[in-house]
Amino acid sequence: MTRLAHLWDQSRCVACGACIAACNAANYGSTGRVNKTWGWLASNIKRVELVRGPRPMLLLVQCQHCDNAPCVAVCPTGASYRDVDGLVKIKAELCIGCKYCMVACPYEARWLDEESGLPRKCMEEECLSRVKAGLEPVCVAVCPAGARAFGDLDDPNSAISRRLAQSRYIRLLEDKGTEPKYFVVVGP
Amino acid sequence: MTAFQEIWSPYLIGPFLWLAGIAGMGSVAYVMLARQRVEGFQRLAYALLPAIVLALVFVVADLSRPWNMPGAILSSILGGTFGWVRSWMAVGIALLSLGTVLLLFLTLRYIADSGILVRIVDSTWYGVLLVVVGVLITIYSGFLIAAAPGIPFWNTALIPVLWLLSASVCALALVELLLHHGDVTRQVVRISVALESAELIAVLALINLALYGGSTAARLSAQALAYGPLAAAFWGGVVGLGVVIPLAIGIVSMKRQNRALTAAAAVLALIGALLLRILVLQAGVFEPIP
Numbered sequence: 001m002t003r004l005a006h007l008w009d010q011s012r013c014v015a016c017g018a019c020i021a022a023c024n025a026a027n028y029g030s031t032g033r034v035n036k037t038w039g040w041l042a043s044n045i046k047r048v049e050l051v052r053g054p055r056p057m058l059l060l061v062q063c064q065h066c067d068n069a070p071c072v073a074v075c076p077t078g079a080s081y082r083d084v085d086g087l088v089k090i091k092a093e094l095c096i097g098c099k100y101c102m103v104a105c106p107y108e109a110r111w112l113d114e115e116s117g118l119p120r121k122c123m124e125e126e127c128l129s130r131v132k133a134g135l136e137p138v139c140v141a142v143c144p145a146g147a148r149a150f151g152d153l154d155d156p157n158s159a160i161s162r163r164l165a166q167s168r169y170i171r172l173l174e175d176k177g178t179e180p181k182y183f184v185v186v187g188p
Numbered sequence: 189m190t191a192f193q194e195i196w197s198p199y200l201i202g203p204f205l206w207l208a209g210i211a212g213m214g215s216v217a218y219v220m221l222a223r224q225r226v227e228g229f230q231r232l233a234y235a236l237l238p239a240i241v242l243a244l245v246f247v248v249a250d251l252s253r254p255w256n257m258p259g260a261i262l263s264s265i266l267g268g269t270f271g272w273v274r275s276w277m278a279v280g281i282a283l284l285s286l287g288t289v290l291l292l293f294l295t296l297r298y299i300a301d302s303g304i305l306v307r308i309v310d311s312t313w314y315g316v317l318l319v320v321v322g323v324l325i326t327i328y329s330g331f332l333i334a335a336a337p338g339i340p341f342w343n344t345a346l347i348p349v350l351w352l353l354s355a356s357v358c359a360l361a362l363v364e365l366l367l368h369h370g371d372v373t374r375q376v377v378r379i380s381v382a383l384e385s386a387e388l389i390a391v392l393a394l395i396n397l398a399l400y401g402g403s404t405a406a407r408l409s410a411q412a413l414a415y416g417p418l419a420a421a422f423w424g425g426v427v428g429l430g431v432v433i434p435l436a437i438g439i440v441s442m443k444r445q446n447r448a449l450t451a452a453a454a455v456l457a458l459i460g461a462l463l464l465r466i467l468v469l470q471a472g473v474f475e476p477i478p
Contacts, residue, residue, distance in 0.1 A: 037195070048477060061477055070337045076278035077260050078269025094260045094269065097252030100277045102195045103336040108474045112195070117252035172477055176337060 003067070003086035003153040004131070005181035006122070006140075007160050008060050009167070011188070012147040015058050019139035019148060020045045026138040027124035035120075037102070037111035044122035045139060046109070063088060063109040063122040064172065064180030071101035071110070086153075086181065089128070092118055106176045153181065190408050190416065193339055193472035200250040202466030207243035208329045209355025209461070210362065211236050211287060215322030217359040218294070219315040221367070230298055231366045237295040240288050276331045283325050290318055326355045339472040341398055341409030347468070350390040354461045357383045357434075361454035368447060377450060381438040384457070388431045391464070409471040422467055430460010 020043045024030060028042040035042050050057040065088050071080045072088060079094035080101050097117045102110045110119040127137040131150075135141070140148040151158030156165075160183070167185040174180070214236045221229035248254050261281065264270040271278035296302070297309040308314055330348030337343060360380045364373060398410035413422040437453035 050478075059477065074271075074275050074277060074335065076271050076275045076281060077264035078267070078271065079260065079264075081269070093256075094264055095253055096257040096260045097254065098277055099195050099250075099252060100275070100336065103193060103333075103338045103472070106338050106475055107477065108338065112252060114252075117256075170478070173475060176475075178337075 001086075001154050002084065003181065004151065005065060005086065005153050005160055005183065006062070006137075007149040007163055007169075007183045007185060009147040009149075009163070009185040010057075010059070011186060012145045013058065013060070014145045014147075016144060017047070018142045018144060019060070020047065022138040022142040023122070023124075023127075026126040033115070035111045036114065038108075040111075042113075042120075044109075044111075044120060044124065059184070061107055061109060061172070062182065064107055064178065064182040065122075067179035067181060068177060070104040070106065070176075070178060074100045074104040076100065085131075087123060087128075088121075089123075090119065090121070092116070095119070106173050106178065107180075190412050190473060192412070192470055193474065196469060196472075197250050198466045198469035200246050202469050203462060204243050204246035204250070205329045205332070205351070205465045205469075206358070206462045207239050207246065208284065209326045209351060210358045210458075211240035211243060211291065212322040212325035212329070213352075213355040213359035214239060214362055215287070215291065215318045215325075216356075217363050219319050219322075221363065221372075222310075223315065226367065226372055227369065228367045232363065233291075233294050233298055235362060235366065237288075237291045240284065240291050244284060244288065276328060276335045280325075280328045280332055283321060283328055287321050287325050290314075290321060294318070323352075326352050329355075333469070338474055339409075340403040340406040340475055341472055342468070343406075344394065344397065346390055346394045346397070350387065350394060350464075353383055353387040353390055354464060357387060357457050358461045361434075361457045364450055364454040368451070370445075373441075373445060373450060377438050377441045377445075380453075380457070381435060381442065384431055384435040384438060388427070388435065391427065391431065394468075403475060405473045405475040408473045412471050412473075413467060418467055418471055421463060425463040426460050426467060429456050430463055431457070434460070 023045050024041055024043040031042050033042050038046050040046060044062055046061045048059040048061055050059060065086060069082055069088050072082050076098065077094045077096060079091050081089060083089050095118055102119050110121045113120045123137055130137060137150050140150045149160045149163050151160035153161060155161060164183060168187045169183045169185045171180045171183060214232060218232045218236065221232065251257060293305060294309055297305045327348050330351035333342040334344060334347040357380060360376050364376050395410050395414050398406040399414060402410065412418045434453040434457040437449050441450050
């Protein structure tokens with residue numbers, strides 16, 4: 001079985017925003033259109049700043065491609081589905097725009113594209129076609145600090161499996177039972 | 189400042205849930221009155237179809253791809269991906285479609301002079317179907333939001349129960365407004381007092397549980413309603429005008445009936461139920477990460 005997943009290394013990230021900009025450029029043609037759901041630019045990566053100590057902490061949040069995805073469970077038409085590669089995807093032709101997936105996602109990882117009426121999220125067409133061609137998603141490819149990885153969790157030799165084997169990591173809101181596949185590395 | 193969910197418009201989905209409840213429990217009230225041959229029970233039939241149609245108008249108005257709805261639903265049914273037993277939204281689409289057809293025939297039964305329609309609609313099985321679909325539509329309107337894991341304040345079994353109680357109060361208010369006469373009013377007032385008392389307990393329990401036992405997001409929602417930016421509308425509109433005053437009028441009316449007062453109580457109960465749904469939707473907050 002294939003279980004594709006994302007990794008973001010908080011300890012390596014330099015907060016340059018290259019992944020966010022690359023997502024915007026590759027998937028939304030560098031549009032200046034506003035993502036009103038997040039009050040952010042048209043990108044599938046959300047930047048969250050946490051101020052809970054002497055210095056602010058950065059967290060990048062995106063679709064977690066959950067094994068037990070609430071967005072898939074609540075979708076009335078099956079427009080949101082979990083593909084055989086383990087990624088959560090959207091079939092635009094089946095989407096009625098009820099936004100149930102958006103209120104069901106505990107990570108608030110989807111935003112509404114007001115032009116098409118579609119909920120948007122990681123990963124979009126450009127990244128999916130790159131992965132199909134054996135390339136990395138754009139956010140992983142452009143990261144100058146090597147803070148991102150992508151690959152098959154079920155393959156012990158994949159980049160992500162090797163990084164996870166050597167790191168301490170957390171998964172966000174694990175208590176929700178969603179079995180997220182977005183790993184936040186917090187240290188070696 | 190608490191960031192409330194803005195994905196589902198409280199001013200579209202709130203009225204949708206309210207009207208669906210009125211159509212649902214109104215159908216139950218219609219069948220009960222029709223079986224007892226209460227004078228003027230037909231008037232209720234004319235109110236139910238507009239209620240369910242308006243409910244559909246409100247929910248479709250909140251869709252971001254309404255033009256894609258018929259084709260997508262049909263494709264998903266034919267393709268086997270429709271969430272019959274997986275998604276409350278899909279269950280609702282099926283129930284609301286069935287409810288609309290049932291209420292359309294019910295209205296036509298009184299408008300068109302057709303013997304076949306009269307035989308079908310007046311049959312026992314049609315009444316049973318109306319009751320079952322009506323109750324299920326009301327329960328669905330609660331589960332729809334209770335089953336959205338992104339908003340912890342909604343994730344409680346109290347919501348479907350509260351919606352059922354509140355929709356039952358609305359159905360009785362509708363009966364009171366449309367069929368005011370002695371015996372019916374006495375019975376309606378007595379049942380309304382019981383239901384409004386239960387509704388008051390359920391509303392307070394919803395806030396209390398979230399305030400003291402809920403997750404961070406549920407607590408933020410409850411705080412907003414209890415003493416935050418939504419408190420005036422909640423205590424003044426939902427609890428005061430929508431439940432306590434109708435309840436007090438009901439208790440007084442059990443001893444001495446006053447038509448104007450019971451009608452005012454019915455109108456207030458309807459407004460309170462609408463406000464309840466709008467505010468519960470508006471108060472939705474996502475869990476902070478991490």
